[in-house]
Amino acid sequence: MHQVEIATTQETLLDSPEMVLNMGPQHPSTHGVLRIILKLDGETVIDLDCDIGYLHRGMEKISENRMYTQIAPYWDRLDYIAAVSNGLVWVETVEQMMGLPVPPRAHYLRTILTELNRIASHLLWLATHALDIGAVTVLLWALREREEILKIFERQFGARLTCHAWRVGGMPNDAYDDFNKDVRQFVNNFPKRLEEYETVLSENRIWLSRTVGIGVISAEDAIAIGLSGPALRGSGVAWDVRKSRPYAAYADMDFDIPLGENGDTYDRYLVRLEEMRQSRRIIDQALEKLPDGPVNAKLPKIVKPPVGDYYHSIEGPKGEIGCYLVSDGTAQPWRVRVRPPSFINLQALKQMCVGHLVADVVAIIGTLDIVLGEIDR
Amino acid sequence: MLLLGPINVLNDLLLKAFSQETITFFIWPLIQIGLVVTLVALWVAYATYLERKISAFMQARLGPMRVGPWGLLQPIADGLKLLTKEDFIPDKADRWIFFFAPYIAVASAFIVFSVIPFGPDWAVIADVNIGLLLVLAVSSVGVLALILAGWSSNSKYALLGGLRSSAQMVSYEVAMGLSLIGALMFARTLSLSGIVAAQASDSIWFLVYQPTGFFLFLISGIAENNRAPFDLPEAESELVAGFHTEYSGMRWSLFFMAEYAAMVVVSAVATTVYLGGWYFPFVYRLEAAGQHNLFVFVSLLVFLVKTSIILYVYFWLRWTLPRFRYDQLMDIGWKWLIPSALINIVLSGFAIFVVQALDGWRGINTIESLERGLNLTATGKGIMIAIGVAGLFITAGLLARINWRSRDFHLKTQRRNIRLVNVPKGKPAVQPGS
Numbered sequence: 061m062h063q064v065e066i067a068t069t070q071e072t073l074l075d076s077p078e079m080v081l082n083m084g085p086q087h088p089s090t091h092g093v094l095r096i097i098l099k100l101d102g103e104t105v106i107d108l109d110c111d112i113g114y115l116h117r118g119m120e121k122i123s124e125n126r127m128y129t130q131i132a133p134y135w136d137r138l139d140y141i142a143a144v145s146n147g148l149v150w151v152e153t154v155e156q157m158m159g160l161p162v163p164p165r166a167h168y169l170r171t172i173l174t175e176l177n178r179i180a181s182h183l184l185w186l187a188t189h190a191l192d193i194g195a196v197t198v199l200l201w202a203l204r205e206r207e208e209i210l211k212i213f214e215r216q217f218g219a220r221l222t223c224h225a226w227r228v229g230g231m232p233n234d235a236y237d238d239f240n241k242d243v244r245q246f247v248n249n250f251p252k253r254l255e256e257y258e259t260v261l262s263e264n265r266i267w268l269s270r271t272v273g274i275g276v277i278s279a280e281d282a283i284a285i286g287l288s289g290p291a292l293r294g295s296g297v298a299w300d301v302r303k304s305r306p307y308a309a310y311a312d313m314d315f316d317i318p319l320g321e322n323g324d325t326y327d328r329y330l331v332r333l334e335e336m337r338q339s340r341r342i343i344d345q346a347l348e349k350l351p352d353g354p355v356n357a358k359l360p361k362i363v364k365p366p367v368g369d370y371y372h373s374i375e376g377p378k379g380e381i382g383c384y385l386v387s388d389g390t391a392q393p394w395r396v397r398v399r400p401p402s403f404i405n406l407q408a409l410k411q412m413c414v415g416h417l418v419a420d421v422v423a424i425i426g427t428l429d430i431v432l433g434e435i436d437r
Numbered sequence: 438m439l440l441l442g443p444i445n446v447l448n449d450l451l452l453k454a455f456s457q458e459t460i461t462f463f464i465w466p467l468i469q470i471g472l473v474v475t476l477v478a479l480w481v482a483y484a485t486y487l488e489r490k491i492s493a494f495m496q497a498r499l500g501p502m503r504v505g506p507w508g509l510l511q512p513i514a515d516g517l518k519l520l521t522k523e524d525f526i527p528d529k530a531d532r533w534i535f536f537f538a539p540y541i542a543v544a545s546a547f548i549v550f551s552v553i554p555f556g557p558d559w560a561v562i563a564d565v566n567i568g569l570l571l572v573l574a575v576s577s578v579g580v581l582a583l584i585l586a587g588w589s590s591n592s593k594y595a596l597l598g599g600l601r602s603s604a605q606m607v608s609y610e611v612a613m614g615l616s617l618i619g620a621l622m623f624a625r626t627l628s629l630s631g632i633v634a635a636q637a638s639d640s641i642w643f644l645v646y647q648p649t650g651f652f653l654f655l656i657s658g659i660a661e662n663n664r665a666p667f668d669l670p671e672a673e674s675e676l677v678a679g680f681h682t683e684y685s686g687m688r689w690s691l692f693f694m695a696e697y698a699a700m701v702v703v704s705a706v707a708t709t710v711y712l713g714g715w716y717f718p719f720v721y722r723l724e725a726a727g728q729h730n731l732f733v734f735v736s737l738l739v740f741l742v743k744t745s746i747i748l749y750v751y752f753w754l755r756w757t758l759p760r761f762r763y764d765q766l767m768d769i770g771w772k773w774l775i776p777s778a779l780i781n782i783v784l785s786g787f788a789i790f791v792v793q794a795l796d797g798w799r800g801i802n803t804i805e806s807l808e809r810g811l812n813l814t815a816t817g818k819g820i821m822i823a824i825g826v827a828g829l830f831i832t833a834g835l836l837a838r839i840n841w842r843s844r845d846f847h848l849k850t851q852r853r854n855i856r857l858v859n860v861p862k863g864k865p866a867v868q869p870g871s
Contacts, residue, residue, distance in 0.1 A: 081593050088677060103597065103763055194665060194760025200496035266666055266759045298858050316857035334857070418597070419675050419762045 077101055081418070085114050089192045089422045092432030096409075096421070103417045108410055112403075115436035123396040128154050128363040129228055131396065136222045138381075138398065139434040141184050144177035144213070144225045145376040146434075151226040152307055153372040153383040155357075157365040166230040166355040167309040172243060172346045173216070173225060174308070174374075175339040179250070180209040181377035181429075182336050189329070189426035190261065193270050198260055205253055212242050228363055230356035240347060247344050254336060262330075271326035275412035275424040278323060285411070286404045289379025290331045291428060295323030301375040308374075312349065313342045325427040332429075362391050378402050378429055398437060402430040469562045473550050481697040482512035484748060491749070492756045515690075522686035527591065530683065534589035539688045542582035542695035548575050549702045554630045556715045556736035558729070561630055568629035569621070572706055573614055576661070579699060580606040583663075583670060586692070587680035598679025601763060602663060602670035608770040609660040609667075615778035616653035619785035620710045623647075623811045629706075633714030637721075639812050642713040646788075646825045649781045649832050651711040655750070657774055658703035660766070662696060665755035669763055704747035708740060712747075715740040772840055777832045784831065788824040792817050 079100045085093040093114035099107040119134045126134075135150040136143035148170060155162055183206040190198035210220040215236050217223035225231070261267045277287070282295040292299055300317045302310040318334035320327025367389040373382030379401025386395040405428045412424045451460045486501065486508070493500030501508030526535055552568040554561040565571055580603060587599015620643045621627065624635040636643055644651050660667040671679030681692045708714055715736035723732035761769070792813065796804045806812045813821060 079593065081597075089675070190759065194668075195758065197492070197496050197756050200498060204497055260757070261759075264759065266761060269765055270759060270762060296856075314859075316859045319856045319858055321856070417763060419669075419760075422675050 078106065083421070085111075089188075089425065091188065091425060091430055094406075094425070094430070094432055094435070096425075098418065098421065100418065103419075105413050105416055105418065105421060108413055108421070110406060110409060112406075112432070112435050115432045117437065119437050120396050120398060123393055125392060127391050128365070128393065131393070132226065132228070133222075133224050136224055137433060138400070138437065139181075139376065139378060139402065139431045140222055141431055142177050142181040142377045143221065143223050144217075145174050145181075145374065146381060147223070147225045148174055148308070149372065149374050149376075149381050149383045151228050152374065153370060153385050154228045154363060154365060156372055157368070157370040157385060157387065158363070160229050160357050160359070162230055162357050163354045164309070164351050165234075165353045166357075168346050168350050169231060169235055169355065170226065171309040171313065172343050172350075173213075175342045175346070176209050176212060176243070176246075178339050178377045179336050180206045180213075182332050182339075183209075185332060185377075185426075185429045186257065189423075189429075192422045192426040193267065195261065195264075195267070198257055201253075201257060201260075205250070208246050208249075212239070212246065215239075215242070227356070229359045230354075234355050240350070243343060243347060247340055247347070250340050251337065254333065258333065262333075268326065270419075270423060271329060271427075272324060273322070274325045274416060274420050275427055276322060276324045277408055277412055281411065282323065282408070285408050287379070287408055288401050288404065289376070289429075290328055290335060291379060291405050291408070293317060294320035294328035294331045296320055301373055301380050305373070307372075309346060309349075310342075313345050315342050315345075325423055328427045364389060364391055365393075373399060376401055378431065378434070379405055381434075398434075400434045400437065402428075402432075403435040406430050406435060465559070466562055469559070470551070473555075473562060474547065477547065477550055477698060477701065478694070480701060481694055482516065484697045484701065485515070485693070486512045487748075488752050488755075491752045495756045519687050519690040524688060525685045527683050529591045531589035531591065534585050535683075536688075538582045538586035538589060539684070539691035539695070541585065542579055543691050543698070545575050545578040545582065546695045546698035546702060550698075550705075552629055553702070553705045554633055554709060554714055555705075555740050556733045557630075557633075558733050560715070560733050560737050564628055564630045566626070566628045566631075569617065569627045569632070569706075569710070572629075572702070573610070573617075576699065576702060577606070577610050579695065580610075582692075582695070583680045586684070587670075590680070590683040592683050594676045594678070595680050595682045598670045598676050598682070601676075602680055605663070605667065605669060605766060605770070606661055608767065609657045609774070612653060612770060612774035612778050613657040613661055615775065616650050616657060616781065617710060618778075619647045619650040619781050622782075622785050622789055624710075625811065629709050629714070632710055633716055635811070636713045637716040639818075640718065641818060642711060644711040644713075646821050647711065647781070647785065648825055649777065649828050650785075651707070653774055653778050653781065654707055654711065655747070657770075658707065659751065659754065660770070662699045662703055662751075664696075664700065664751055666758040666760050667766060668755075668760060669766060700748060700751055701744065704744045704751070705740075707747050708743040712743045714743075768843065772843065773836055776839055777836055780832045780835055781828065784824065784828040788821055788828075791824065792820055795820065 081098040081100050082095065083098055084090040084095040090096065095111035095114070097109045097111060098105055117137075119138070122134060123131045132147055132150050135146045138146045154160075183202040187199040187202035187206075190196075190202070213223050214220050216239065217225050277285075277291075277295055279295045279297050282292050282297060287295070288299065296319050298317050298319055301307070302313075302315075303317060315338045318331045318338065320331050365385070365387040367387055369384065369386040371382060371384045373380050375381075380399065381401050382399030384395075384397040384399065385393055388394040409424065409428065412428075413421050416424070448460065451464055455464060489511070490500040490508075501511040504510040504514045526532055549572050551562045552565050552571055554564070583602040583606070584599045587595045587597075587602065590596070620632070623643055623646055624632040626632060626635065632643075663670050669679075670676075671681065676682070681689055684692060717736070717739040720732065720735055720739065723735060789811070792804065792811075795801050796817075801816060802814050804811070804813060804817055
């Protein structure tokens with residue numbers, strides 16, 4: 061992205077009809093510490109530039125100085141809304157590189173918990189997206205649902221947000237006693253609640269006029285930019301890592317991929333809502349089929365993947381989150397690289413925003429569902 | 438009435454020091470003004486409490502619960518907190534304008550209460566014969582406060598908020614003024630007390646004659662007050678806080694007081710013009726029974742309840758609907774509200790013409806008298822209500838015709854369903870639109 065030229069002198073400011081508006085990093089709806097430099101003509105966006113890095117922690121570099129098992133907690137803090145999904149990428153990459161046989165029960169539990177996490181993440185997206193467009197009540201309703209999931213997480217992992225969920229080779233401990241009951245209860249209650257949110261938004265004229273035709277991105281452009289997740293499926297591209305390269309227990313699950321048509325904000329909204337329903341379906345099936353047995357594989361004393369490089373990705377709530385790992389055969393990785401879905405999705409912002417109004421920029425940031433922890437790493 | 442005895446006693450006491458004229462035209466109004474300002478300020482404070490409670494109940498939570506029982510002292514605690522906060526003026530701000538803008542906002546909102554008939558007789562401060570015009574004129578000064586605040590803050594967000602508010606309030610004022618004209622035709626007076634009297638003497642609310650006008654007034658009133666879904670000037674998710682981004686402490690809360698006071702004003706005007714003001718069936722029996730002061734009190738209460746109901750609609754809408762976009766807002770103002778207000782005027786004129794033309798034709802009697810507004814017989818009322826209700830549909834039809842080509846009109850039909858595909862496992866399908 062090129063830099064927006066900022067008019068500095070009095071003359072240029074007076075001559076040009078444009079105004080440069082600095083949106084963020086302290087702005088209520090940039091979802092964290094994203095800074096967007098907008099060039100406005102009246103309220104119409106004619107150019108924009110993103111400034112990121114306010115949350116940079118250098119976790120890829122830190123990883124080079126840690127043991128393989130010590131790196132996992134850093135991944136939980138990438139996309140902190142979906143810590144369970146992120147943690148899975150790392151442990152699966154290491155497991156697959158080493159060829160560790162993970163017990164089936166662990167795979168099934170991983171499927172259930174990552175899908176719960178996807179619902180939690182999508183609920184938070186719904187909450188903030190609706191808030192950005194002005195429907196405040198949906199925020200608290202969605203958070204109420206998310207709370208139920210966080211309660212399950214708290215009992216299972218001991219944490220609500222940055223759950224350190226997985227260990228290389230399986231899980232730290234088996235599901236707690238009432239796990240099945242709690243998840244079953246959530247699965248049973250959820251569709252009714254989701255209906256409720258739909259009645260407030262899906263048919264609402266104002267919601268329609270704020271989302272239909274806003275932030276359109278075609279399938280070709282979406283692929284060219286490298287979008288993934290709901291942002292890509294909203295444009296009608298059937299790409300889902302759970303289907304194309306099944307991991308955990310997804311190969312045994314029966315579910316559909318929701319696809320949009322026009323690639324606008326409304327399509328992405330519908331796609332995400334439908335994804336929540338499909339996630340519920342997956343959890344339902346996985347609970348039915350949940351096998352007994354151990355949840356941990358036998359591990360060597362020190363985890364040392366063989367020399368070489370490996371790429372593994374999963375379908376996170378925001379999109380395809382991947383891990384590229386280069387090992388030199390020691391106890392520490394030589395290089396770790398994250399494929400961050402939010403970062404790549406953010407690249408579509410300019411294309412989506414130019415020509416729209418300031419109010420739409422907010423809606424588009426919401427629809428991209430970015431998390432700055434993962435963009436800045 | 439023991440309770441109301443002091444009023445007469447006070448009058449007698451004052452008579453010893455002043456002439457009756459001074460008392461009627463100077464001292465009583467002063468007392469009234471003091472009472473109204475105090476009560477309205479209290480009302481405004483508790484409107485914030487109510488809003489927080491109502492929104493909390495809508496959102497499955499409790500709202501303020503800690504300060505006092507059920508959080509009843511919360512507004513007072515908030516007020517004290519804001520009073521003690523630093524009054525911060527940004528370095529680059531235009532100091533004097535920045536300083537005075539909140540006062541303009543509050544003053545313009547509170548002045549309007551001087552002509553609002555809270556009840557009959559002594560419950561109204563000034564019965565001006567151009568009351569309604571005064572309400573519209575003074576409340577439009579409120580725009581100035583927002584523009585000045587936005588401009589003087591020397592902040593881009595505040596500037597955008599100020600610009601938005603000026604465009605929005607100027608265009609919605611037109612619709613607001615036009616929507617009232619229909620009701621004025623029936624009342625045949627601009628005095629707010631006169632409008633209530635016209636409804637009381639005809640024992641009917643203008644709402645049933647003028648459903649279109651009422652809805653138009655309510656919508657444009659909400660927009661005029663910058664309330665959700667039209668709260669663009671302060672749209673917190675876009676413009677941080679809009680025109681009052683740079684304000685803090687008491688000066689900030691003055692803007693909020695002005696906003697809530699303006700809400701109460703619009704609700705009060707809507708009550709007066711469309712819901713019969715303080716008039717309530719059978720309320721005159723108290724007067725006939727010689728209980729004059731009780732009659733005034735009951736009327737006051739009725740007015741309060743009606744106004745509160747409209748206030749509730751405000752809260753209800755705010756916590757249910759998403760926010761409009763700036764251009765959509767303008768569309769609604771100019772392409773929907775103003776045309777429908779014009780159509781409404783024509784239809785009201787037509788209705789009055791029909792009723793007048795029918796009067797005396799083949800023994801049909803429609804008009805009783807024209808002394809206090811338009812007093813109609815049952816037949817006349819029936820015709821008027823029929824035309825009023827038909828007007829809703831006629832307006833809707835004509836508007837649909839006008840806006841047929843606009844993009845937003847067909848939004849509902851554009852609602853699509855997403856496709857569900859079950860891709861075979863292990864086989865990536867990356868063809869676009871597959």
